Amino acid sequence: xxxxxxxxxxxxxxxxxxxxxxxxxxxxxxxxxxxxxxxxxxxxxxxxxxxxxxxxxxxxxxxxxxxxxxxxxxxxxxxxxxxxxxxxxxxxxxxxxxxxxxxxxxxxxxxxxxxxxxxxxxxxxxxxxxxxxxxxxxxxxxxxxxxxxxxxxxxxxxxxxxxxxxxxxxxxxxxxxxxxxxxxxxxxxxxxxxxxxxxxxxxxxxxxxxxxxxxxxxxxxxxxxxxxxxxxxxxxxxxxxxxxxxxxxxxxxxxxxxxxxxxxxxxxxxxxxxxxxxxxxxxxxxxxxxxxxxxxxxxxxxxxxxxxxxxxxxxxxxxxxxxxxxxxxxxxxxxxxxxxxxxxxxxxxxxxxxxxxxxxxxxxxxxxxxxxxxxxxxxxxxxxxxxxxxxxx
Numbered sequence: 001x002x003x004x005x006x007x008x009x010x011x012x013x014x015x016x017x018x019x020x021x022x023x024x025x026x027x028x029x030x031x032x033x034x035x036x037x038x039x040x041x042x043x044x045x046x047x048x049x050x051x052x053x054x055x056x057x058x059x060x061x062x063x064x065x066x067x068x069x070x071x072x073x074x075x076x077x078x079x080x081x082x083x084x085x086x087x088x089x090x091x092x093x094x095x096x097x098x099x100x101x102x103x104x105x106x107x108x109x110x111x112x113x114x115x116x117x118x119x120x121x122x123x124x125x126x127x128x129x130x131x132x133x134x135x136x137x138x139x140x141x142x143x144x145x146x147x148x149x150x151x152x153x154x155x156x157x158x159x160x161x162x163x164x165x166x167x168x169x170x171x172x173x174x175x176x177x178x179x180x181x182x183x184x185x186x187x188x189x190x191x192x193x194x195x196x197x198x199x200x201x202x203x204x205x206x207x208x209x210x211x212x213x214x215x216x217x218x219x220x221x222x223x224x225x226x227x228x229x230x231x232x233x234x235x236x237x238x239x240x241x242x243x244x245x246x247x248x249x250x251x252x253x254x255x256x257x258x259x260x261x262x263x264x265x266x267x268x269x270x271x272x273x274x275x276x277x278x279x280x281x282x283x284x285x286x287x288x289x290x291x292x293x294x295x296x297x298x299x300x301x302x303x304x305x306x307x308x309x310x311x312x313x314x315x316x317x318x319x320x321x322x323x324x325x326x327x328x329x330x331x332x333x334x335x336x337x338x339x340x341x342x343x344x345x346x347x348x349x350x351x352x353x354x355x356x357x358x359x360x361x362x363x364x365x366x367x368x369x370x371x372x373x374x375x376x377x378x379x380x381x382x383x384x385x386x387x388x389x390x391x392x393x
Contacts, residue, residue, distance in 0.1 A: 003049035004393035009034060009042050014051060014071065014390040018095055019194070022055045022070035043069060051075075071095060076131070077385055078138035078175065080119055081184055081377030083337075084108050084158055084211035084260075087115070089122040090378035091131045096194060096386065098375060100131045108143060111161035112170075120174055135177045137389050139381030140167060141184035143212060148229040151181035157236075157247040158212055180384045184208065185232060186223050187380030188335050188370070189216025194383050196371040201331045205323060206370070207234070208336035209316065209345075211260045215323065234323065235259065239315045254319050258312030260291045260338050266308055267294045276304035295340045309341050313348020320349060320367075321356035328361050335370035342369075 144156020151168025243252030
């Protein structure tokens with residue numbers, strides 16, 4: 001994809017077609033502040049670039065029928081969501097519909113070279129399946145702070161070997177297309193905003209609880225990244241004074257007390273100390289415990305597993321309550337791998353937030369689980385690169 005919109009009007013039209021699908025010129029005219037003649041000029045220019053194609057006649061609205069237009073159905077975006085223990089890679093069309101999706105286990109601690117070899121192999125598989133001849137752009141999410149303008153991770157606590165690695169530049173060379181890089185939870189927020197539970201919201205938070213904990217902040221419909229790209233790093237807000245040591249070097253961080261890794265650690269300790277026969281049996285059978293084991297034990301009625309989930313929910317809710325009091329969002333979305341803990345976790349978070357924050361902030365505040373699961377990140381990654389490409393050059 002070499003063409004880019006020439007002005008803000010064309011960019012607005014491209015995003016309307018991305019988010020709303022094929023549309024008639026008349027319907028587009030209802031959504032943009034352009035005269036009919038100016039709209040016709042801008043649509044015709046987009047048709048000339050090949051970004052937009054004609055799509056037949058629209059339904060009659062009285063008088064002469066308008067023509068439909070749509071984004072070029074040949075456009076392809078690659079969405080990559082790198083987690084701490086797995087990676088998701090997907091191909092989407094220009095309307096961000098997933099055409100193919102692969103998930104594989106992966107350890108981010110193996111470093112960027114090994115991880116990107118795996119990512120490129122997965123992308124090649126999707127290409128070989130006939131879904132794409134090539135990619136017009138790629139969005140990449142990584143589980144750590146990113147200096148957004150350069151697409152470079154900066155001192156990520158759970159990603160040894162990634163500090164300063166030129167992710168955007170390296171992958172752009174390998175894939176032969178423009179690449180944008182962001183923190184994975186920002187992409188989850190974009191995904192839920194585009195196709196999930198936050199579709200109608202302009203000011204909301206997405207809290208991702210996985211191996212680590214992060215928060216995507218959306219203000220006025222746009223992701224807020226802060227001055228240097230580190231906004232939303234709530235996993236390293238202190239939840240327990242002088243608490244457990246954290247990978248970041250501090251003590252008592254939320255992430256050190258409740259995350260996928262912390263939950264597995266605490267469940268293992270409980271099993272070894274004889275506090276839970278259910279967890280002990282799972283530990284003996286599997287040689288280790290995960291958040292999924294705690295969820296299964298809780299579903300079986302295990303009191304210790306339920307206590308671990310509730311305690312983690314209270315700690316997380318305490319931090320979220322502070323964010324709610326400060327930001328006053330219209331929605332809080334809980335996502336990430338640990339959401340397999342389900343409504344026990346959600347209930348504990350809600351109770352703490354509603355108890356601790358002011359009624360004016362929580363009176364109409366939904367706190368819900370994300371709708372998209374593991375596809376939120378790859379849809380958000382495709383949205384990220386499309387936002388870039390559907391902006392004036």
